[in-house]
Amino acid sequence: MQPFHAKKDEPSVPDVDAQPLGEERDHLALIADMTKEFGAANDYKAVAHTALERITKYVGAEAASLFLLSDAGDMLVCVACYGPVDITGLNIPAATGVVGRCVISRKGLMVRDVSQDGDFGAAVDEKTGFTTRSLLVAPLAIGKECLGAIEIINRAGGDGLFSGEDLLLLETLARAAALAINNFRLTHKIVQQERDRHELDLAAEIQRDLLPQPSTRDFPIHGINIPARSVSGDFFDILTLPDGRIWFNVADVSGKGMNAALLMAKTSSLFRCLAKSAEHPGQLLNAINNELCETNSHGMFVTMVGGLFDPTIGVVRLANAGHEPPLLFDARTERFTSVPADAPPLGIAQDIAGQDGFPVRELYLAGGTLYVFTDGLTEATTFGGGMLGIDGVRALIRDHADQSPDLRLKSIAGAVKLPGQSLRDDLTLLVVEDMAIAPMGAKPPNASLETPADEQIVRIRVPARADRLKLIRAATEQAARFVDAPEAWTFDLKMAVDEACQNIVRHAYKGREDAGDIVIDFMRRGGALEIDIMDFADPVDPDTIRPRDITEVRPGGLGVHLIKSVCDEAKFVTPPPGVGNLFKLTKRLPTKVS
Amino acid sequence: MSYEVKNVNGAAVVALTGDVDLQTSPTVRQKLLESLELHTCIVVDLSAVNYIDSSGVASLVEAFQVSRKKGTTFSLASVSSAAMRVLSLARLDKVFTIHPSVEAALSAQG
Numbered sequence: 001m002q003p004f005h006a007k008k009d010e011p012s013v014p015d016v017d018a019q020p021l022g023e024e025r026d027h028l029a030l031i032a033d034m035t036k037e038f039g040a041a042n043d044y045k046a047v048a049h050t051a052l053e054r055i056t057k058y059v060g061a062e063a064a065s066l067f068l069l070s071d072a073g074d075m076l077v078c079v080a081c082y083g084p085v086d087i088t089g090l091n092i093p094a095a096t097g098v099v100g101r102c103v104i105s106r107k108g109l110m111v112r113d114v115s116q117d118g119d120f121g122a123a124v125d126e127k128t129g130f131t132t133r134s135l136l137v138a139p140l141a142i143g144k145e146c147l148g149a150i151e152i153i154n155r156a157g158g159d160g161l162f163s164g165e166d167l168l169l170l171e172t173l174a175r176a177a178a179l180a181i182n183n184f185r186l187t188h189k190i191v192q193q194e195r196d197r198h199e200l201d202l203a204a205e206i207q208r209d210l211l212p213q214p215s216t217r218d219f220p221i222h223g224i225n226i227p228a229r230s231v232s233g234d235f236f237d238i239l240t241l242p243d244g245r246i247w248f249n250v251a252d253v254s255g256k257g258m259n260a261a262l263l264m265a266k267t268s269s270l271f272r273c274l275a276k277s278a279e280h281p282g283q284l285l286n287a288i289n290n291e292l293c294e295t296n297s298h299g300m301f302v303t304m305v306g307g308l309f310d311p312t313i314g315v316v317r318l319a320n321a322g323h324e325p326p327l328l329f330d331a332r333t334e335r336f337t338s339v340p341a342d343a344p345p346l347g348i349a350q351d352i353a354g355q356d357g358f359p360v361r362e363l364y365l366a367g368g369t370l371y372v373f374t375d376g377l378t379e380a381t382t383f384g385g386g387m388l389g390i391d392g393v394r395a396l397i398r399d400h401a402d403q404s405p406d407l408r409l410k411s412i413a414g415a416v417k418l419p420g421q422s423l424r425d426d427l428t429l430l431v432v433e434d435m436a437i438a439p440m441g442a443k444p445p446n447a448s449l450e451t452p453a454d455e456q457i458v459r460i461r462v463p464a465r466a467d468r469l470k471l472i473r474a475a476t477e478q479a480a481r482f483v484d485a486p487e488a489w490t491f492d493l494k495m496a497v498d499e500a501c502q503n504i505v506r507h508a509y510k511g512r513e514d515a516g517d518i519v520i521d522f523m524r525r526g527g528a529l530e531i532d533i534m535d536f537a538d539p540v541d542p543d544t545i546r547p548r549d550i551t552e553v554r555p556g557g558l559g560v561h562l563i564k565s566v567c568d569e570a571k572f573v574t575p576p577p578g579v580g581n582l583f584k585l586t587k588r589l590p591t592k593v594s
Numbered sequence: 595m596s597y598e599v600k601n602v603n604g605a606a607v608v609a610l611t612g613d614v615d616l617q618t619s620p621t622v623r624q625k626l627l628e629s630l631e632l633h634t635c636i637v638v639d640l641s642a643v644n645y646i647d648s649s650g651v652a653s654l655v656e657a658f659q660v661s662r663k664k665g666t667t668f669s670l671a672s673v674s675s676a677a678m679r680v681l682s683l684a685r686l687d688k689v690f691t692i693h694p695s696v697e698a699a700l701s702a703q704g
Binding site (some may be wrong): 467 | 613645647648649651652676677684
């Protein structure tokens with residue numbers, strides 16, 4: 001290597017054109033300058049072009065080119081060149097030619113006469129009309145990796161032969177170029193990742209907007225969604241109809257990440273749009289299924305529980321397409337009822353349901369709370385490290401039953417979401433509260449049996465049979481007359497008591513001939529008549545849950561509706577020992593007009 | 595509860611008297627469905643109904659649905675205030691065709 005002769009006031013790179021060949025050349029100045037340029041480059045291709053030009057002129061050659069391995073590593077692509085022929089974009093198989101040999105060996109090569117080199121491929125020359133005589137090739141190596149190679153073609157002056165010194169110079173410059181290219185690629189990758197992350201954040205934000213706003217305290221349905229990643233494949237929705245009924249759903253799209261998020265967005269739009277015209281959840285899920293099947297591909301599907309809640313009568317009608325079974329919990333009895341899936345997930349096959357759509361179940365909440373959730377909850381990891389499982393879910397629901405719905409959702413989700421850690425799967429949980437009959441779990445047992453009624457009017461005990469209902473109505477009429485209630489008021493009360501007792505005959509005792517008794521206490525308390533209706537059957541459960549033909553008129557549902565329409569309060573309360581169920585009706589007496 | 599089925603110019607007039615409840619509604623249901631088999635026009639006279647419960651209302655709704663499927667006519671006539679109270683609470687007063695009297699119901703059929 002020649003000593004460094006450049007002075008400070010001279011240009012750092014010698015004017016190569018002006019310099020006679022064979023004279024002292026300032027290698028160090030060139031290397032220092034070009035390394036700096038490569039290092040500062042934002043676009044290595046532009047710098048590469050300038051560098052090739054300078055090195056070509058510096059060694060007195062005719063042309064130079066820079067080849068990089070393709071992403072797949074099977075081709076060498078010319079990304080920059082200098083010389084009479086522009087071969088930028090030229091592809092050659094990676095394992096061929098002198099350049100290929102250099103890349104594989106990661107060593108610089110000097111070919112003084114290409115006609116004597118078996119590896120030299122003349123195809124490019126034939127195409128371009130250029131004649132290659134001699135070659136100098138240096139690898140773009142970083143450690144054990146080789147990105148490509150730089151070649152210089154045909155030394156022009158002197159003896160026309162490249163020297164070992166030329167090769168050493170080219171190898172040095174190639175190392176600097178390799179570092180620059182590698183840096184550029186890394187930076188580019190980070191920028192791309194940053195951009196992807198930003199777009200994912202935007203998608204997550206839009207997705208969060210698709211979820212309903214948090215419900216107010218007095219609203220019966222509340223939900224929570226915690227994505228495992230920034231975007232979620234889970235979702236829930238709540239939609240109130242003008243008549244007061246409320247549509248809700250909880251769904252889980254197969255898979256995670258962006259594709260699941262997109263299918264989620266589509267399904268949630270379909271739900272919102274189609275719910276407005278659907279008559280019942282079976283019909284709605286059927287319509288969503290058919291829409292999804294028309295366009296869905298890639299074998300993705302959606303599990304969904306879709307429900308329609310009538311808060312005035314506390315009845316939920318729901319359809320379950322392959323989703324985790326919702327749980328109905330009665331805090332008074334601590335009993336759970338599971339509502340299994342009756343149909344496959346959505347998006348798998350068109351027209352799988354009959355004309356009426358997916359099967360619909362009708363649930364009378366009767367003071368209980370319905371929990372609908374995704375497998376992100378059941379399959380969540382607990383603090384102990386195990387999987388929560390359905391028993392774990394039940395325990396969490398039981399433990400937090402006395403909290404407000406909003407707090408309860410957070411408590412349950414908080415029990416499986418470890419601080420600072422992400423979930424294994426998206427988690428969605430929704431509760432439907434029976435506001436008409438407030439859950440009794442947190443309240444003390446029925447007080448009316450501990451404290452004497454203001455005035456006991458009459459107590460009757462009759463066998464729970466249809467042919468005794470007329471007697472019950474007569475007793476109710478007499479009790480109402482006893483407190484001077486007007487005729488219309490009396491009629492409504494008679495109907496409410498009759499419907500409540502009818503439910504005992506039909507549902508609690510299930511119409512059995514050997515059914516037990518019904519005990520009815522008529523009491524005046526303050527300005528109201530209170531009627532405690534007791535039976536000795538098993539706790540009414542969610543045996544009120546039964547599949548039902550959609551076209552059927554709902555005697556049960558209608559009865560409850562009639563009761564609630566005419567009473568100020570109608571609710572199950574904790575029965576005293578030995579009593580199966582206690583249903584309490586309260587109806588305020590009209591204020592007397594003088 | 596008692597009932598009477600009369601044939602008036604090809605139409606069946608089913609008159610119910612008393613309480614239609616869980617005990618008696620199966621009979622009402624059966625009589626209505628039988629009449630639907632034989633007649634293309636059914637008028638249910640509810641003037642003497644003192645009480646009707648949800649199961650009685652369900653029988654009326656079922657008969658109404660059957661008649662719609664068959665394309666025959668089904669109407670209620672002279673609905674007592676007790677029956678009307680229950681029908682309106684059930685929001686069925688706008689669903690059924692209700693005439694002030696049996697005569698009005700029959701003449702409406704032409």
